[in-house]
Amino acid sequence: MRVKCIICDKIEKIEDSLPAAKKLRNRPIHTYMCEECRTRITDNTTKRISTGQFFVFRSGKQKDLLQ
Structure with missing residues (x-):
């Protein structure tokens, strides 16, 4: 399956049997992020x-916000 990273627009190929491929196929709202972008974001978040x-x-539950 060909997928495109949502951040850097790099196109990669992943195996059809991977759980990520199944999520992308069954629920189009899910997005794909390449490993380079994922590690960069993780590193920056850890630094922050x-x-x-x-x-x-x-956000809390809605009833907590109303009180």
Whole structure:
């Protein structure tokens, strides 16, 4: 299966039997990211977390927001 990285637009070929290929085939909303972009983002995120200035804002349940 040919896939295109959402960030760098590099086209790669992955095996049809891989779980990622099945997700892309069955649910088109899923996107593919190449390994180079994935490691770059992971490294940058790890660096940001280590500075102490990185905060993850996660939304709570809707009823918690209404109170």
